Amino acid sequence: MPTILAIATQGCYPFAMSAPGDTLFDRLGRFLAGRLQEESSGYQPYTPSDPDTLRRVLQPGDILLIEGNQRISATIKYLTQSTWSHSALYIGDTLPEPEDGSERPRLVEVNLGEGCVAVPLSKYRTYNTRICRASGLSPEDRAHVVGFMVERLGLKYDLKNIFDMLRYFFPVPMPVRWRRRAIGFGSGDPTRAICSSLIAQAYEGIRYPILPEITRAPGRASAQSSYSRSEILHIRHHSLYTPRDFDLSPYFRIVKPTLEYGFDYRAVEWAAGQGSEAAESE
16 A cells, blocks of 8 residues: 555655645545556457447437457456446437537546536447347436436545545455445445446436345245235335346346347358368268
C-alpha cells in the first residue's frame, strides 16, 4: 500500500492527476481505477461483434453481455465463474445524434471511475458479446427500463470508496457461496456497484424477475394444502446481481444475431479441406 500511495501522490499515473479540491483519497481512487481498467494483452475474441448487425437485432431494453479483457474483468469472471464480466443496456435512438458527427451512443453502462455513461455500439466490436432479451415486455415497461437508465446518466463512481475497489486486486480463493457477496461488498449504492446492479434495479422497478429466490409458503405438512405447496417468488436485491445472471435467467431469451434473419447451413462456404470428410462419408 505505501508504494501505491506514493505513486498516486506524485501523480505518476494519468488517473492520479489532481484537480481543484482533490484529496489524497481522490488521487488514490483515480490511480486504482486506472490500474483496474488496464487491458490485458493477447485477448482474441472468438466471434467478434459487428455493430451494424447488432443494431439490426437489438431492441430497446435488451441487455448486452460483454467478455471484457480488463484487470477488473478477470476478477469478476473468477468470482462469478462466467465468461461475462460486463453488461450494458441498449436504449436505441433515445439520445440525440452527437453534434460532432460521431456515432450515436446506444448503450448505457456503468464503468469503474466513470460512473453511468452512454457509449456507441462500436465500442465492443472487438469483444465477444451476448444479447439477453426480456420476454413479453409491454411498451410501457420497456420505456420505463430505458428511461430509468437514461435518467441516471452522469452518476459518478465514488473514487473515495477505496476498500470497495481493493477487493478486485486480490481475488483470493473463496467458497462459491461467498463469491456473490464479495462482489456485492460495499455500500450497495448503484453508483458504486458493478454494471449489472443498475440494470437489475431498472427491471426491479417493473417487477420483472431475473433469478428469483424460491421459498415454500408456511403450512402444516400433513395438510398438503395448495397454499403450503405454493412457491412464492422473491426478487433479490439489485446489488447482488452479476452479468451472468441475465444469461442464466429463465426469463431472458438469448438472441443470436446470425440466426435472426435466417441461417442455411448448406450455404456455408468452407475452406479447402474442411467439411470434405463429412461429405464423403454420406
